[in-house]
Amino acid sequence: MISLSGIRLWVMPTPTRNWTPTHGDPYRTVPYRPARMPAAESLARAAELRARMDERRTVRQFSTDAVPEQVVKDAIACAATAPSGAHQQPWTFVLVKDAEVRRRIRRAAEEEEHRSYAGRLGEEWLAALRPLGTDEVKPHLTDAPALIVVFQQRYWLGPDGAKRKHYYVDESVGIAVGMLLSALHLSGLAALVHTPSPMRFLGEVLGRPVNEKAFAVIPVGYPAADCEVPDLVRKSLDQVMVEL
Ligand SMILES: Cc1cc2nc3c(=O)[nH]c(=O)nc-3n(C[C@H](O)[C@H](O)[C@H](O)COP(=O)(O)O)c2cc1C
Numbered sequence: 001m002i003s004l005s006g007i008r009l010w011v012m013p014t015p016t017r018n019w020t021p022t023h024g025d026p027y028r029t030v031p032y033r034p035a036r037m038p039a040a041e042s043l044a045r046a047a048e049l050r051a052r053m054d055e056r057r058t059v060r061q062f063s064t065d066a067v068p069e070q071v072v073k074d075a076i077a078c079a080a081t082a083p084s085g086a087h088q089q090p091w092t093f094v095l096v097k098d099a100e101v102r103r104r105i106r107r108a109a110e111e112e113e114h115r116s117y118a119g120r121l122g123e124e125w126l127a128a129l130r131p132l133g134t135d136e137v138k139p140h141l142t143d144a145p146a147l148i149v150v151f152q153q154r155y156w157l158g159p160d161g162a163k164r165k166h167y168y169v170d171e172s173v174g175i176a177v178g179m180l181l182s183a184l185h186l187s188g189l190a191a192l193v194h195t196p197s198p199m200r201f202l203g204e205v206l207g208r209p210v211n212e213k214a215f216a217v218i219p220v221g222y223p224a225a226d227c228e229v230p231d232l233v234r235k236s237l238d239q240v241m242v243e244l
Pocket of ligand 1: 056057058059060132134192193194195196229232
């Protein structure tokens, strides 16, 4: 265990550097011997984390106030520590701060959402959304000072056009986005997972390569002063956990 500005690190960090594909590399190891956390500390941390995570809510009304950019970048770096199928790290996070680009994304998203709410979703889907109060107007895309647009790399694309299969892309990116949302929340920022359907326009507006498919647009910022959220109830632990 080492101590860094009062933060206790239980293991050495995994090095981050410009990654190159490890496809076909031999198996190599480094020691991983974290100090065992005392049970009392584990319990205290787990209880605190549970309470903090329970405070997270999806925000749809954002303040236009700026957020500290490094907090957002640190959260993206946290997301990029996620486990991934065959360690292929099949994600790209596009951080959009530019107001004009956010306006273009909003225009294109609202066009798609208009078609969705005008009939494409169908009555069953609309009924599922009703308690959330969502509609085709998406002010969060321009009010929030930053958008993180998450892309899945459906396959690896080499500089010479070579392609290689990526494994468990949906699962890997879903886990990374969960870690992103947790990091943003625990750092004091609010977020929304927005999934306009279809999302092809995001790759076009942001000029992403053909192997990338948009996964979600995540506006990030502070809740507006008069922010309200739907009155939701979460399932109890008994309802989500089966103990054998
Ligand atoms: C995969 C996924 C897609 C979502 N898509 C949308 C969306 O397009 N628009 C929206 O307003 N909320 C969206 N949400 C947010 C959910 O509606 C929200 O998480 C849910 O209502 C629970 O509320 P909470 O996050 O405050 O606990 C999405 C969430 C997830 C996980």
